[in-house]
Amino acid sequence: MPKSLWLLIVAMAINVTGASFLWPLNAIIIHQELGRSLTAAGFVLMLNAGAGVLGSLMGGRLFDKIGAYQTMIFGLVVTTISAMILVFYHSYYFYMFLLIGLGFGTGIIFPAMYALAGSLWPEGGRKPFNAMYIAQNVGVALGTALVGVVATVELTAVFSANALMYAFLTVFVAIGFRNIGAKAQHASTSNVFEQKTSLRSNYRMQSLVLLSVAFFICWVAYTQWQANVSVHTQSLGISLQHYSFLWTINGLMIVFAQPLVSWLIKKWVHTLKQQMIVGVLIFILSYTVLMQASVFSMFLVAMIILTIGEMFVWPAVPTIASKLAPKNKEGFYQGIINSVATGGRMIGPLLGGVMVDFFSMSMLIMVLLIMFVFAILILFIYDVPLKRVIESQQQEKAQISS
Numbered sequence: 001m002p003k004s005l006w007l008l009i010v011a012m013a014i015n016v017t018g019a020s021f022l023w024p025l026n027a028i029i030i031h032q033e034l035g036r037s038l039t040a041a042g043f044v045l046m047l048n049a050g051a052g053v054l055g056s057l058m059g060g061r062l063f064d065k066i067g068a069y070q071t072m073i074f075g076l077v078v079t080t081i082s083a084m085i086l087v088f089y090h091s092y093y094f095y096m097f098l099l100i101g102l103g104f105g106t107g108i109i110f111p112a113m114y115a116l117a118g119s120l121w122p123e124g125g126r127k128p129f130n131a132m133y134i135a136q137n138v139g140v141a142l143g144t145a146l147v148g149v150v151a152t153v154e155l156t157a158v159f160s161a162n163a164l165m166y167a168f169l170t171v172f173v174a175i176g177f178r179n180i181g182a183k184a185q186h187a188s189t190s191n192v193f194e195q196k197t198s199l200r201s202n203y204r205m206q207s208l209v210l211l212s213v214a215f216f217i218c219w220v221a222y223t224q225w226q227a228n229v230s231v232h233t234q235s236l237g238i239s240l241q242h243y244s245f246l247w248t249i250n251g252l253m254i255v256f257a258q259p260l261v262s263w264l265i266k267k268w269v270h271t272l273k274q275q276m277i278v279g280v281l282i283f284i285l286s287y288t289v290l291m292q293a294s295v296f297s298m299f300l301v302a303m304i305i306l307t308i309g310e311m312f313v314w315p316a317v318p319t320i321a322s323k324l325a326p327k328n329k330e331g332f333y334q335g336i337i338n339s340v341a342t343g344g345r346m347i348g349p350l351l352g353g354v355m356v357d358f359f360s361m362s363m364l365i366m367v368l369l370i371m372f373v374f375a376i377l378i379l380f381i382y383d384v385p386l387k388r389v390i391e392s393q394q395q396e397k398a399q400i401s402s
Helices: 003-019 026-033 038-066 068-086 092-120 127-153 157-176 178-185 198-222 228-235 240-256 258-268 272-292 296-313 316-324 330-358 361-381 384-401
Strands: none
Touching (some): 026 038, 026 092, 092 316, 127 157, 198 384, 228 330, 272 296, 272 316, 272 361
C-alpha cells in the first residue's frame, strides 16, 4: 500500500477508538444514569444517527467539491467541539443535542476517509477498503478494551476520553494530511461501469439503491448489539466489563482472523455478490444463537459468529460502491453508502427499543431474521441493472465493429 494510505489507516483507527468510548454505553447511560426508557434511548440514538446521515451526504459531496483535507478538518472540528461540551453537561436534553453534533461531525468524516482511500490506491481494488475496515476494528478493540477500565473509575469519564481522542485526531489530521488531501482532491478512479449518458448512470444508481436496502437491513440488525442487547445483558446480570469484552473480541477477531477469512473468500467465494450473501447467512446463524442466549458464554458465541459475518459483508459494500461510482463522484457514492449504514443505526435502536418495550427480545430477533431473508433476496438481484449496462456496451461494440 502507498505510505499515504498507511497514514489514513492510523487516522481511521484513532477515529474509531475515540468513538468506541461512547457508542457502547449510550443506551446504558440514557437508561440507567438519566432514567429514561429504552424507547427514549432509541429516540436519542435515532437523532444521533439521523444527523450522521446528513453528515455523510454532506461529507461525500464536500469531498468531491473541496477535497479530503478540508472535509475531514470540518467534520473533526464539529465532532471535537461537541465532545468537549459533553464532558461538562450530562442532562437528557444536552445529551440529545450534543449527540446530534457528534453524529453530524463523524458522518462527515467517514465517507471522506473511504473516498480518500480509493483515490490514494485506485489500482488496489478491494484492498484499500479492507484495510480501512481492519483499521476501524483496531479502533473498536482498543476503545472497547479501554472503556471497561475507564467506566469502572466513573461511567461519565468516558466523555473525557472521547473528547481527548478527537482533539488529538484533529491535530494529527491538520499536520499530517495537508499535502495528501491536496493530492487526492484531483485524483479519481474509473471503472467498467463508468458511463456518460444519464440513462446508464441511472442503471448504476439502481444497483446502488438495491445494494443499499440490503445493507440497511444488516445495520438495523447489527445495531441491536450496541443498544438493546447491551441493556438486555445488564438485565441478565452480565457485567458492563463482560459486555465491553464482547466488543474487544469483535475487534481483535477482525484484525487477527483476517488472513483466515481472506483465504476462505479467495478459495470458496469468487465474487463480491457471493461474499455478501454468505455474510448475511452467517448473520442469520448468529441471531439464531442470540435468541437462545441467557449466559455470557452464549453471547460470546453469538458475537464470534456475528464477527465472521461482518467480515464478509462490511468491506464488500464500499468496494462495490467504488466500482459503481462514475468519475469524480467517488465521494458522493461513498457518502450514500455511509448514510445508509448510519440510517440503519438511526432506525435500529428505536425499532428495537419499541419491540422490546411492548413485546420481547425474542420477538425482536424473529423480526430481524425475517428481514435478513429479505436482504438475501435483494442481493440476488441487485446487479441486474448492471447487466443491462454491460449488454448495452457489447451491443454498441458489435455495431461499431460491423
